[in-house]
Amino acid sequence: MNTRKVTLLLVVLLSLVLALPAHAQEEPVIKPLPCEEPGKLTMWVWDEAWAAIIGDSIEAWKAEYCPGAEVDIQVQTWANYWDLLKTNAAGGELPDVFNMSQPFFFFYADNDVVLNLQPYWDEFGVDTTIWGSGLIDPYRWGEAGDLYAAPVNWDTIAIFYNKDMFDAAGLAYPTADWTWDDFAEYAAALTDPDAGVWGAAVYAEYQAGYPNWIAATGETPVVDAARTDCTLDNPGSLEALNFLKGLLDAGYMPTVSEAGGASPNDAFNLFASGKLAMVAGGSWMLPQALSDLTFNWDIVQLPKHPETGRSRSIVHAVGYVASARTANPDLAANLILYLASDEGQKFFAEGGSVAPANPSPAIQQMWIDSFGETAVNIQAFVDATVDSQGVTPFDEIWDVMNSELVVKIFDLGMSVEDAVAETCDAINAELQ
Amino acid sequence: MITESRPRTLAARALNALGSTPLSRRKALWGLALIAPNTLGLFFFFGIPVLMAFSTSVQEWNAIKPPRFVGLDNFERLISDDKFAQALTNTLKLIALAVPLEVLLALGVAVLLNLPLRGRNLLRTAYFLPVVTSTVAASVVWTSILQPRYGIVSRLLEPVGLGETKWLVEPGLVLIPIAAVAIWQRLGFDMIIFLAGLQSIPGELYEAARIDGAGRWGRFRHVTLPMLSPTTFLVVVLAVINSFQIFDQVYIMTLRTVPGGVSGSATTLTYFLYRRAFTHSEFGYASAIALVLFALILFVTVFQLTIQRYWVYYEAEEG
Numbered sequence: 038m039n040t041r042k043v044t045l046l047l048v049v050l051l052s053l054v055l056a057l058p059a060h061a062q063e064e065p066v067i068k069p070l071p072c073e074e075p076g077k078l079t080m081w082v083w084d085e086a087w088a089a090i091i092g093d094s095i096e097a098w099k100a101e102y103c104p105g106a107e108v109d110i111q112v113q114t115w116a117n118y119w120d121l122l123k124t125n126a127a128g129g130e131l132p133d134v135f136n137m138s139q140p141f142f143f144f145y146a147d148n149d150v151v152l153n154l155q156p157y158w159d160e161f162g163v164d165t166t167i168w169g170s171g172l173i174d175p176y177r178w179g180e181a182g183d184l185y186a187a188p189v190n191w192d193t194i195a196i197f198y199n200k201d202m203f204d205a206a207g208l209a210y211p212t213a214d215w216t217w218d219d220f221a222e223y224a225a226a227l228t229d230p231d232a233g234v235w236g237a238a239v240y241a242e243y244q245a246g247y248p249n250w251i252a253a254t255g256e257t258p259v260v261d262a263a264r265t266d267c268t269l270d271n272p273g274s275l276e277a278l279n280f281l282k283g284l285l286d287a288g289y290m291p292t293v294s295e296a297g298g299a300s301p302n303d304a305f306n307l308f309a310s311g312k313l314a315m316v317a318g319g320s321w322m323l324p325q326a327l328s329d330l331t332f333n334w335d336i337v338q339l340p341k342h343p344e345t346g347r348s349r350s351i352v353h354a355v356g357y358v359a360s361a362r363t364a365n366p367d368l369a370a371n372l373i374l375y376l377a378s379d380e381g382q383k384f385f386a387e388g389g390s391v392a393p394a395n396p397s398p399a400i401q402q403m404w405i406d407s408f409g410e411t412a413v414n415i416q417a418f419v420d421a422t423v424d425s426q427g428v429t430p431f432d433e434i435w436d437v438m439n440s441e442l443v444v445k446i447f448d449l450g451m452s453v454e455d456a457v458a459e460t461c462d463a464i465n466a467e468l469q
Numbered sequence: 470m471i472t473e474s475r476p477r478t479l480a481a482r483a484l485n486a487l488g489s490t491p492l493s494r495r496k497a498l499w500g501l502a503l504i505a506p507n508t509l510g511l512f513f514f515f516g517i518p519v520l521m522a523f524s525t526s527v528q529e530w531n532a533i534k535p536p537r538f539v540g541l542d543n544f545e546r547l548i549s550d551d552k553f554a555q556a557l558t559n560t561l562k563l564i565a566l567a568v569p570l571e572v573l574l575a576l577g578v579a580v581l582l583n584l585p586l587r588g589r590n591l592l593r594t595a596y597f598l599p600v601v602t603s604t605v606a607a608s609v610v611w612t613s614i615l616q617p618r619y620g621i622v623s624r625l626l627e628p629v630g631l632g633e634t635k636w637l638v639e640p641g642l643v644l645i646p647i648a649a650v651a652i653w654q655r656l657g658f659d660m661i662i663f664l665a666g667l668q669s670i671p672g673e674l675y676e677a678a679r680i681d682g683a684g685r686w687g688r689f690r691h692v693t694l695p696m697l698s699p700t701t702f703l704v705v706v707l708a709v710i711n712s713f714q715i716f717d718q719v720y721i722m723t724l725r726t727v728p729g730g731v732s733g734s735a736t737t738l739t740y741f742l743y744r745r746a747f748t749h750s751e752f753g754y755a756s757a758i759a760l761v762l763f764a765l766i767l768f769v770t771v772f773q774l775t776i777q778r779y780w781v782y783y784e785a786e787e788g
Contacts, residue, residue: 120747127532144750148533294617294635298725433749441727444638449731459732467749 065379066167066397069098072371075105078363081135082110083118087189087391091376094384098375106368108134119432126150131360133369137186139175139353139428140435143264146178146185152359155183157370163377167396171352171425174262186356187377188394190385192319193350193421194245196340197305197326200333202227202234202314213338213348213420217253217280220315220340224289227314236289238296238304239317240281240447243430243439244351245301246317250277252349252426253342259430259438264468267461269438270454278446278453285447293448299440320418324390327408336417352425354394392418437463525756532752543757553758555733556741559644563737564712566648571708572701575656579663580693593664597657604654608721611650612637615722638726640734647718647735655711659704666700667693695782702781706773713766714739738762 080095082088088110095108111132113121119141125131131150145151158165165173165184169191176186196211203210206226211219224236240247248258256273260266268274284290291313297303301317308316309330317339318326326334341348357376359369375381382395389407393400405415430438437460445456487497526543530536547553578596582589599607614620615636623632636646670693678688694701716739723729729736729744736744738758746755 123532123747123750148531150533293726294633294638297616297619299727300725435748436728441731444727444731448635448638 066395066400067163067374067378069102069375069378069380070161070371072103072106072368074368075103075107076365076368077107077109078134078365078369078372079109079111079132081113081118081122081132083113083115083136085112086388087136088112090384090388090391094376094381095372097384098372098381102375103368103371106372108372129362131362133363133365134357134359134372136189137176137356137358139356140431142176142178142186142356142358143431145358150361151185152361152363152366152369153179153183154185154187154359154370154373155181157374158184161370161374163374168354168394169352169396169422169425171350171422171427172354172394173427175427175429176354176356176358186358187373188354188356189376190355190391190394191422191425192244192321192353192392193418193425194249194317194319195336195338195350195417195421196239196315197308197318197322197334197336198315199308199311199313200335204333210335211337211340213417215337215340216343217250217340218343221280221284221289224284224315225287228289230288233312235291235295235307235313237284237315238290238307238313239315240285240290241293241296241299241301241304241317241443243435244353244428245319246443247278247281248426249317249339249349249351250281252351253277253339253345253347255342255345255347257429258351258426260434260464260468262429264429264431267464267468269442269457269464270461274457275453278457282446282453290447293444299443299448320392321390323408323413323415323418327411327413334413336414338417338421347424348421350421350425351428352422353428396422433467434464522756522759525753526760528753530752531750533750536753539753543754544761546754547757547761552733552736552741556736556738559734559736560713560715560738562644563648563651563715564709566644567651567712567715568705568708570648571652571655571659572704574652575659575704576663576697576701578656579660579667580689582660583664583667593660596660599654600657602654604717605721607654608650608718611646612722612725615646637722637735638731640731643723643730643735647715647722650718650722651712651715655708659708662700662704663697666697670696698781699783702773702777706770709769709773710766713762713769716740716743 080091082091092110095110099106099108122131122135122145126145126148137145137151142151155165168188172188172191173184173186176184176188178185198211200210203223208223208226211223220237226236228234228236239245239250243259251258251268251274254273254277256271256277257268258274259269261268269278281290285292291304291307293299296307301319304313304316305318305322307313308318309326311332339348339350357373359366359373363369377395379395379397379400382393382397382400383403385391385393386400386403387407389404392404401419405419408415442456442460445451445459446453487501488494525536527538527540528536529539529542582593582596586592615622617623617633617635617638622636623634626632626634634642636642674692674696675688678692683691715737719729719735719737719740720743723735729740739762742755742758742762745751745758
C-alpha cells in the first residue's frame with residue numbers, strides 16, 4: 038500500500054471521528070430566535086402531562102427569548118378535543134396555537150383554518166427535511182407542499198418479544214436484520230397450543246398493525262398520500278395481508294376474539310400475561326412495559342420484507358399548528374419555533390415516555406437515557422423513525438380500515454381479497 | 470256578562486288569564502317565575518336548535534365554511550343512500566325485537582311484584598336499578614359480559630356450544646345484544662308504570678269477577694288487561710319512541726370492536742346521524758336525517774293514537 042493512500046485514509050478517518058461528535062453535541066439542529074414583540078397567546082393541548090412539560094418550556098421561552106409574553110395553556114381532554122376544536126373553528130374562535138394529529142390535519146387545512154408556517158420556516162432558516170418524512174409529510178399542504186406544523190414527538194412501532202420463551206425454544210434472539218421469513222419461522226416455533234401460547238400478534242389496528250407490513254413492501258398503506266386512491270387492493274397490500282392471514286390460519290396468531298379485542302392493547306395484555314411470544318407495540322408502551330412486565334423481554338425493529346429489504350414503521354407525530362386567524366401570527370410562529378428547537382424539545386426528552394421529534398442525536402440520546410438503566414434496546418424505536426411512513430388515512434375512513442378490515446379478516450375469517458374489496462368501496466366513497 | 474268582563478288589550482287579557490283576583494294573579498306570577506328558568510333553558514338549548522335543524526337541513530354546511538343553500542338535495546340524497554336505508558332497517562328490526570319483549574316482560578314482572586310477596590319492595594328496587602344506571606357504564610359492563618370466550622354469557626352458553634359466539638361482531642347477531650341491553654335498562658321504568666296502573670284497578674271488579682266464577686286467568690284476561698289498557702298504551706308508545714332513538718348502546722358496545730358494527734350492521738338512525746354530523750362534518754345532511762326521524766316518530770305515534778280506540782278501554786267512556 039502506498040503512502041498516499043494511507044494518508045488519504047487517515048485523513049478521511051480523522052475527519053469522520055472529529056466531525057461526528059462535534060456535529061452531534063455542539064451544533065443545535067434548530068435554533069430559537071428572540072421574538073419581535075411580546076403579546077398574548079392561547080394554546081390548547083389534550084394531555085395533562087404534556088401541558089406540564091410544554092408549560093415548563095414556555096416558561097423558558099418567556100425568560101430567554103420573549104420577556105413579557107403571556108401564554109394561556111388550556112387542557113381539553115382527548116374525548117372532547119376534536120368536537121370542541123371543530124365547534125370553535127365554526128365560531129371563528131380557535132386558540133392561537135394548538136396540538137394537531139395527522140389524521141385530523143386534512144380537514145382543518147382543507148377549510149383554511151390553520152396558518153401556513155412555511156414562510157416562517159424559510160425566514161428562520163429551518164430546513165424542514167431534517168425531520169423524518171413520516172413525521173411531517175402528513176402536515177404538508179398545497180401545491181408546493183408547504184409545512185403547516187412543527188412535529189412535537191414521534192411514535193414508532195417495533196416488536197416486543199419474550200426472551201424467556203425464546204430461550205425455552207432454543208432460539209437465537211432476533212436482530213434488526215431479520216426478515217418476514219424469519220418472523221414466520223419464529224412464530225411457528227414459539228406457538229404452543231397445549232400451553233395456550235401463540236407465537237405472535239401483529240395485525241391489530243392501523244398504527245401498530247397490518248399497515249406496517251404493507252409499508253415494508255413499498256406500498257403506501259390504505260390510501261396514497263394525495264388521498265385519491267385506496268391502496269388496499271394493490272399487490273403489496275394483498276401480499277402483506279395474506280402473509281399475516283397465513284400466520285393466523287396456521288394457528289400462530291390469535292384471532293381478534295381470542296386476543297380479547299381489536300385493539301393492540303388487548304394483544305399487549307396477552308403478551309404481558311405470558312400467552313404471547315411476540316407482539317407489535319408502540320414506543321408509547323415503553324413506560325408500562327418497563328414497570329409491568331415480569332419476564333425477560335427486549336425490543337427489535339419490525340422484520341424486513343425479503344425482497345425490498347425494508348422495515349418500515351408507521352409513525353405518528355403530534356404537531357403544533359397556529360390558527361389562520363390568530364391576531365399574533367409572528368409571535369405564534371416564534372413560540373412554535375422555540376418548542377421545536379433543541380432547547381424546547383429538551384423538556385420532552387428529559388421527561389421520558391414522549392419521544393421528542395427533534396432529530397438531534399443528543400436529544401434522542403437524552404430521551405433514551407431518561408428511562409434509566411435498562412438492558413432493553415430502546416434505540417430500535419429511534420432507528421425505526423428513519424425509514425418510516427406517516428399517517429395518510431383520515432377521520433372519515435378511520436373505522437373501516439382501523440378495525441372493520443381487521444375484524445373481517447382476522448376474526449370473521451373473510452378472505453383478504455373480499456375484505457379489501459369492501460373496504461376499498463367504503464374508502465373510495467369518501468375520496469373525492 | 471261575559472262580553473263585559475272581556476278585557477280589551479292583549480296585556481290586560483294576558484293578566485286576566487292569570488287569575489281573577491290580585492291574590493291569585495300574584496300566585497300565578499310566582500308560578501311563572503318558578504318555571505321560567507326551565508322554560509327559558511328549554512327554549513334556548515332545545516327549541517332554538519330544533520328550529521335551526523329545519524334551516525340547516527336545506528343547506529350544505531361543514532360547520533366551518535359558510536353554509537350554502539341546496540334546497541332539497543339532502544332529502545334527495547337520503548332516498549338513494551343505501552346506508553340510510555340500512556340504518557332505517559336496523560332501527561325497525563330493533564323496534565320489532567325490543568318493544569314486544571319489553572312490554573310483555575314489564576307486564577309480567579309488574580303483575581308478579583303486585584302480589585303480596587315477601588321482599589317485593591327490594592325486588593322492585595332491583596328491577597328499577599338499571600333505569601338509574603348510566604347507560605354508558607352499563608354498556609361497558611355488558612360489552613365485557615358478552616365477550617366471546619372470556620365473558621360470562623359465553624361461559625354460560627359454552628355447554629350448548631355457543632361459547633365462541635361473537636355477539637358484538639357477527640353482523641347477523643349484533644342487534645340482539647343491543648336490544649337486550651335496551652330492554653334490560655327500560656324494564657324497571659315500564660314496570661313502575663304498570664304497577665301504578667295495576668294498583669288503580671278497583672278491588673271490587675276482581676271480587677265481582679270471582680263471584681261470577683272467573684278463574685285466575687279469566688280475571689287477568691277480562692279484568693286486568695282491559696283495565697290496564699290505557700297504561701299499556703302509554704308504555705307501548707314510549708317504548709317505540711325510545712327504540713327509535715337507541716344510540717348509547719350502539720356507540721359504546723361497538724366502540725371496542727367495529728364502531729357501528731361490521732359493515733354498518735349495528736348502525737341505527739341516531740348513530741348514523743351522529744356519524745354524518747360529527748365524523749363527516751355533514752351537518753346539513755345530518756339535520757335532514759334528524760327531521761326524517763322526527764317525522765317517522767310523529768307518524769308512528771299518531772298512527773298508534775288512531776288505532777288505540779280499537780283496543781284501549783277508558784273507564785270514563787263507559788260512563
